[in-house]
Amino acid sequence: MALCKRTVGPRPRIYLSAGIHGDEPAPPQVLLEMLKTGAFDTRANWFICPVINPEGLHFGTREDTLCRDLNRDYLDRLSPEVQAHTAWLQKQPPFQLTLCLHEDWEASGFYLYELNRKNQPSFAPAIISAVRPMMPIEASSLIDGRPVDEPGIIRPVSDPLLRTNWPEAIYLCQEHTTLSYTLETPSSFPLSERIEAMISAVKAAVNAVNLG
Numbered sequence: 001m002a003l004c005k006r007t008v009g010p011r012p013r014i015y016l017s018a019g020i021h022g023d024e025p026a027p028p029q030v031l032l033e034m035l036k037t038g039a040f041d042t043r044a045n046w047f048i049c050p051v052i053n054p055e056g057l058h059f060g061t062r063e064d065t066l067c068r069d070l071n072r073d074y075l076d077r078l079s080p081e082v083q084a085h086t087a088w089l090q091k092q093p094p095f096q097l098t099l100c101l102h103e104d105w106e107a108s109g110f111y112l113y114e115l116n117r118k119n120q121p122s123f124a125p126a127i128i129s130a131v132r133p134m135m136p137i138e139a140s141s142l143i144d145g146r147p148v149d150e151p152g153i154i155r156p157v158s159d160p161l162l163r164t165n166w167p168e169a170i171y172l173c174q175e176h177t178t179l180s181y182t183l184e185t186p187s188s189f190p191l192s193e194r195i196e197a198m199i200s201a202v203k204a205a206v207n208a209v210n211l212g
C-alpha cells in the first residue's frame with residue numbers, strides 16, 4: 001500500500017526580522033536557535049533578516065554607530081542599513097505574515113503589537129496563550145504610551161501617514177504585508193527564558209498561518 005503524502009497548498013510566505021535594536025540580544029539568538037533545530041521547515045517559504053543592525057548588536061547599543069534608531073528610519077530611509085534592507089524587501093513577493101522580534105527594558109511581561117490591515121482573524125490570542133505558561137504577560141493597561149486592546153495586545157489605530165517616522169512594522173504593512181506582529185520580551189528576565197518564550201510565540205504565529 002502506498003503511503004499518502006499530505007496534500008499541501010501554496011506555502012505561506014513568512015518574514016521574520018531581529019536585531020534592529022542592538023541592545024536586544026534575545027531575538028537574533030531566537031532565529032539562530034530555530035534555524036539549528038529545523039523549525040524553518042517545509043510548511044512555509046521563509047524570509048529571514050536576523051541582524052538588521054550589526055554594529056548595534058556588536059556594541060550592545062539600541063542605535064547604530066551614528067546614533068540612529070533604525071526602527072524610526074523606514075519613512076525617510078536615510079541610513080545605509082535601512083536602505084539596503086528596503087532595497088532587498090522590494091525584490092521579494094508579498095508576505096502572508098511578518099514578525100518583528102524585539103525586547104523591552106521597561107516591560108514586566110511579554111506583549112505584542114498587531115497591525116492587521118484587512119481585519120483578518122487575529123493570531124494575537126494564540127501567541128499570548130503560547131507564551132503565558134512560560135512568562136508573565138504584561139499586565140499594564142498602557143504599554144509604551146499606548147492603551148492595550150486586550151492584556152498584552154496593542155492594536156495601534158493611528159494613521160501611519162500622519163507619523164513623521166516609521167518603524168519597520170509600519171513600512172512592512174504599507175508595502176509588503178497585511179498582517180504584522182511585533183513581539184516584545186521583557187529584558188529583565190533571564191536571557192534563556194526570553195529566548196524560549198519568544199520561540200513559543202513565533203511557533204504559535206506560524207501554526208496559526210498554517211491553520212488559517
Ligand SMILES: [Zn+2]
Nearest residue numbers: 021024102103
Ligand atoms: Zn526594539
